[in-house]
Amino acid sequence: MDLLTSTVVGLLIGAVIIYGVLRIIAGRAEPAAAASEGPHSGSGSGVQPGSGAGSGLSDESARDAARMHAFWTAIIAFFASGLSAASKVGDIPAAYYAGNTAAPSWLADLLTVLVPLVSLAGIYIIGQYTWPRPRGNVRRADITLRRLRDYIPRALLVVMTAACVLAVATTVAVWDLPGIEGFSGTQTFDGVEVTGEHIGRQPGSYFAPILLIGILTLAAGVATATADIVRRRPLASLNSEDNRILRIVLINRLFRTATLLFASLGGMAVSFANQQAPTLILDGPAPMTGWEPAQQLAGWLTVALMIAMALWRPPLLAPDGAPRRQIIYRGSYAAGQEITDSMHTVAVVFTVVALLAVGGWASFVGPPATVADTGNPVFPASPLLLLPLAFAVPVTVFVAVIASGEVRLWRGHTRSSHQPASGWTGYDRPASAARLVPRPLLAAAAGGAVLLAVAIGFNAAAPGGQPDLLAAFAVACIGLLLFCAAAVLLVHRRPRLFEATPEADNMLRRASAFRVTRITAAGLFALTAQLLLVHPAAWGWVLDGRISLYVHQLSPGLHTALRITTAVLYLAAVVLALLPSASRPRRSVAGHIGHPVAHHSGDLGSHNSDNPVSHDSADAESGPPGPGQDHRLPATGRTHEQPSARQDRTP
Amino acid sequence: MSTQIRVDLAAPTPPYEQIRSQVASLIAVGMLAAGQRLPPVRSLAADLGVAAGTVARAYKELEAAGLLISRRRHGTTVAETAAAMRKTAAGSAEVSAAVVHLVHAARTAGLDDETVLNLVRGQLQHPHGTPPTAP
Numbered sequence: 001m002d003l004l005t006s007t008v009v010g011l012l013i014g015a016v017i018i019y020g021v022l023r024i025i026a027g028r029a030e031p032a033a034a035a036s037e038g039p040h041s042g043s044g045s046g047v048q049p050g051s052g053a054g055s056g057l058s059d060e061s062a063r064d065a066a067r068m069h070a071f072w073t074a075i076i077a078f079f080a081s082g083l084s085a086a087s088k089v090g091d092i093p094a095a096y097y098a099g100n101t102a103a104p105s106w107l108a109d110l111l112t113v114l115v116p117l118v119s120l121a122g123i124y125i126i127g128q129y130t131w132p133r134p135r136g137n138v139r140r141a142d143i144t145l146r147r148l149r150d151y152i153p154r155a156l157l158v159v160m161t162a163a164c165v166l167a168v169a170t171t172v173a174v175w176d177l178p179g180i181e182g183f184s185g186t187q188t189f190d191g192v193e194v195t196g197e198h199i200g201r202q203p204g205s206y207f208a209p210i211l212l213i214g215i216l217t218l219a220a221g222v223a224t225a226t227a228d229i230v231r232r233r234p235l236a237s238l239n240s241e242d243n244r245i246l247r248i249v250l251i252n253r254l255f256r257t258a259t260l261l262f263a264s265l266g267g268m269a270v271s272f273a274n275q276q277a278p279t280l281i282l283d284g285p286a287p288m289t290g291w292e293p294a295q296q297l298a299g300w301l302t303v304a305l306m307i308a309m310a311l312w313r314p315p316l317l318a319p320d321g322a323p324r325r326q327i328i329y330r331g332s333y334a335a336g337q338e339i340t341d342s343m344h345t346v347a348v349v350f351t352v353v354a355l356l357a358v359g360g361w362a363s364f365v366g367p368p369a370t371v372a373d374t375g376n377p378v379f380p381a382s383p384l385l386l387l388p389l390a391f392a393v394p395v396t397v398f399v400a401v402i403a404s405g406e407v408r409l410w411r412g413h414t415r416s417s418h419q420p421a422s423g424w425t426g427y428d429r430p431a432s433a434a435r436l437v438p439r440p441l442l443a444a445a446a447g448g449a450v451l452l453a454v455a456i457g458f459n460a461a462a463p464g465g466q467p468d469l470l471a472a473f474a475v476a477c478i479g480l481l482l483f484c485a486a487a488v489l490l491v492h493r494r495p496r497l498f499e500a501t502p503e504a505d506n507m508l509r510r511a512s513a514f515r516v517t518r519i520t521a522a523g524l525f526a527l528t529a530q531l532l533l534v535h536p537a538a539w540g541w542v543l544d545g546r547i548s549l550y551v552h553q554l555s556p557g558l559h560t561a562l563r564i565t566t567a568v569l570y571l572a573a574v575v576l577a578l579l580p581s582a583s584r585p586r587r588s589v590a591g592h593i594g595h596p597v598a599h600h601s602g603d604l605g606s607h608n609s610d611n612p613v614s615h616d617s618a619d620a621e622s623g624p625p626g627p628g629q630d631h632r633l634p635a636t637g638r639t640h641e642q643p644s645a646r647q648d649r650t651p
Numbered sequence: 652m653s654t655q656i657r658v659d660l661a662a663p664t665p666p667y668e669q670i671r672s673q674v675a676s677l678i679a680v681g682m683l684a685a686g687q688r689l690p691p692v693r694s695l696a697a698d699l700g701v702a703a704g705t706v707a708r709a710y711k712e713l714e715a716a717g718l719l720i721s722r723r724r725h726g727t728t729v730a731e732t733a734a735a736m737r738k739t740a741a742g743s744a745e746v747s748a749a750v751v752h753l754v755h756a757a758r759t760a761g762l763d764d765e766t767v768l769n770l771v772r773g774q775l776q777h778p779h780g781t782p783p784t785a786p
Contacts, residue, residue, distance in 0.1 A: 134700030137661040141698035143654045143674060145688045145726075233698045 007111050011118070018076060018123055022130040025072055028065035062237030066246050067317050073127040074253035081120035081257060083264045086113045090207035090272045092200035098184035106206065113214040117261065121221025124254050128225075128232040135236075142240065146230050151247045153255065155346045156312060160259040163305065164219055167266035170294075171211045174273045177204035183278060198278035207272055215265055222258045226251055245317050252314035260309055263302050270298040297357065304356040308349045331413040331499035336508045339413075343405030344515060347398045351519070354394040358386070387469065387534060388476035388527055395480055395523035399516050403487045406494055406512055414495035433492040436506075436513035444576060445484070445517050448524030451569075452477045455531045473531050477524065484520035488513050514581045522577035529569035532562065654682050658699050662765070666701050670709035678718050678729055680747060689719065689727045 089109040095101040182200030186193055201207075229250045234243040274291040329335060434442070456470050456477070491512045496505045656673040658666050677683045689695070692710060696703040710727055713719040720730045757767040 137659055139658045139660070139699045139701065140655055141658075141690075141695060143656050143677060143683065143689060143695070145690050146694075231694055231697075233700070 003105070003108055003111065007115060011115065011122070014080075014119070015122060015126055019126050019130060021076075022069060022073060022127050025065060025069045026130045027132060028061055028068075059237040062235065063242060063317060066235060066238060066242070069127065069130070070246060070249050070253070070317070073123060073250065074257070077120050077123040077254075078257050080123060081116040081261055083113070083116055083261065083268070086116065087268065087271075089113055089210060089268070090202050091275075092179075092182055092202060094182055094184045094197035094199050096184075097182050097197070097200065104202070106210070110210050110213065113210055113265075114217055117214055117218040118221060120218070120254075120257060120261065121225045124225040124250065125228050127250075128228045131232065131235055134233070140236075141234070148226065148230055151230050151244070151251055152226065153248070153252055156252065156255045156259070159305075159308070160222075160255050160262065163259045163262035163266070164215065166301075167215050167262045167269070168212070170266045170269040170298075171208050171215065174204045174269050175208040177273055179203035179206070180275060180277045187278070189279060201272065201275045204272075208269070211265055211269055215262065218258060218261055218265070222254060225254055229254070242317060245315050249314040249317060252312070256309040256312055259305060260302075263298075263305050267298045267302055270294050300357050301353075304353040307356070308353050311349055329499055331415075331497045333497065333500040333504035333508070335413055336409055336497050336500060336505070339408055340402075340405050340508055340511055343401055343408070347401035347515075350401055351394045351398040354397045355390070358393045359390040387530060388472045391523050391526045391530065392476040392480060395519050396483055398519045399483050399487050402512055402516050403490055406487075406490050409497065409508075410494045413497045413499075415498045433488055433513075436488060436492060436510050437517045438514065441514065441517050441521065441576075441579070445521035445524065448521050448528065448576075449477060449481055452524050452528045452531070455528050459531065469534075473527060476527060480520050480523050480527075484516055487516045491516070511581055518576055518579050518581075522573045525569050525573035525576060529566045529573065532569065533566050656699075658701060660701075666699075667705045667708040667712070670695075670699075670706060671712050674709065674713055675716070675718055680750075683729045685729050685731045687729045688725070689729070691726060 089112055092104060093101060096103055180201035182198045184197040186195045188194070229247050232247075234240065235246070238246065270291060274289050274295045276287070276289060279287060452473065456474050459470050460467075491509050494509070496502060497508070500508075654677055656670060656677070658669050660666060662669065664672075674683070674689070683689070689710075690698070692706045693703050696706040699706070710719060710721065714721055714727075717730055717732050719727055721727045753767070753771075762770075
């Protein structure tokens, strides 16, 4: 049996076993209620379990089975798609040069890469065909079309696509690399005989097509599996909402695993390019391949992606007793809260990823260590411009994501007619830009900017200053302040959500403005601490009366003070970044509040024309109502119960 | 009101006819708007657990009645003419209200779906319906 046949047979046997396992798990989701339903069962209103397309309760054991099925599908696919065996693809083993083994086969290397990637998509696809077929005489289905875009998590799709594009770009970049000849036994370098062995490397034109086929196969497999997940028939024993969540859960897990695989494939290409040629190193550093920075970046990006993917949890397929998702109306406070909160989560994940990636890069990228006369390696400073970027980029990413959430609200949940051309008046007036942010936080941000400006000024005045470094910090400071101001202005200028009261709308504005200012203030403090740490010349000159280019040249007292000051500034940055915002209604009650009432303009506008609810009172009254309480905001005395005529609202 | 359809394999009415009549009703009451795409034949057949030919026949009859349009690139969509027919015929608020009232009264009286449908069919067999009886 040749290699191709044995691989295909192996895959088929594996597929049968996996089908059997998943079929047993899915068998518990058999729609018992549907099977026993009589031919003339009355209403068909969807309140009974087994409706599949209905909105009633799901069968509890079926939901458990669905949860287990989704879990095991993801786990099996995750472990089956491991690329550890593929890490040797492109290498020529030293044993080949010793004549102990044949040269690697291109087909064998291709299959080594393809099998895990095909397995990932294949297992998800197999999983969709293991659900029980509809039984019983009564069948139900929803006549509306299930579209891919209704189930795909867009942010995750963007991350996965970015990983895929990076992997393709890296693969194309290594295409023209020459091969490396290894050896086994005795080899002569510059007239010196060396005995040992060194693996060789195939040329890029051998390796890159394998990787490119792998990436394209993975992309096609993910697309096919996603389409299958959306297309598969609804489970009769789950209601429509649980069926929807189940599809989203599976797609989320598929995308997360695929993202890691794309990153691994890109990492393989970088490792391939970074392979050293055998050489004799008698003195000095090893020769450079030129791919060392890319190798470092790829490593950090992979770690960051692994953390991000671990945190990117899918929605919960919750039991009926658990809090359920409510119907969320477009333009409502609940819709606004869902968008701002989800964008905040995305912003946090992206910021952590950016912090690890750029920070890691800034810490490690640079020329290699040199050996000083003392024999100790000397590690040079990181490239100057990367230092402020380590904090400026993550803060910018955070602010940009929060701002994009506001743009989403503006485009999808507001009406331009709510913003009169002549400006805001009366009841509809949003809180002023300055009042959107609590004054202490505003003061902290201003304080951070002043501190950084002073630090830059001292350094500029001191002899031995590094103008490029200071300019980079100054640009980062000004850029962050401008970006923050633009984001707060965007939050302020956004028209009111058309289904939310001004009080509720202002709560959302305050949350976004608070988050933007908080992270900017944290970024400014972190930049100041960083400047203090990497450029102590000014402090030595100002406080110690002498020029000290390095921290260890400062007097011990000043050295300690500098360390403490730096630590305090970093701590302040962390505290500011984690500062909790003002309390707002929980999601569980968000659907019940914030809707405008029918008569809400004249008397209330004159009652408090600037802002119907002050910031303090809004914060104090924003807690969820208890059982039996009506949903009132006492400052206005207006009820926020859902209006009765809501049939025309888009859920 | 949802866009859910229900097929009873044990009912004397053929499944394709059940699908056809329910889709036609959903169009008539405006639950399926003009231009709205319907699921592909295979997809709906899989969801219902019936043969693809069953759904295909229902779609074909709806297409022949001018309610649906099947185009290669756009799939099966609700025809514009179907919306016009709904506005001029069954779409009046009065008829819709009467149907809602009928369903509510039937539920209150404990009648099952088939009995209600038989009553309606019986009324429809008279050219002008049965005049209401005096109290």
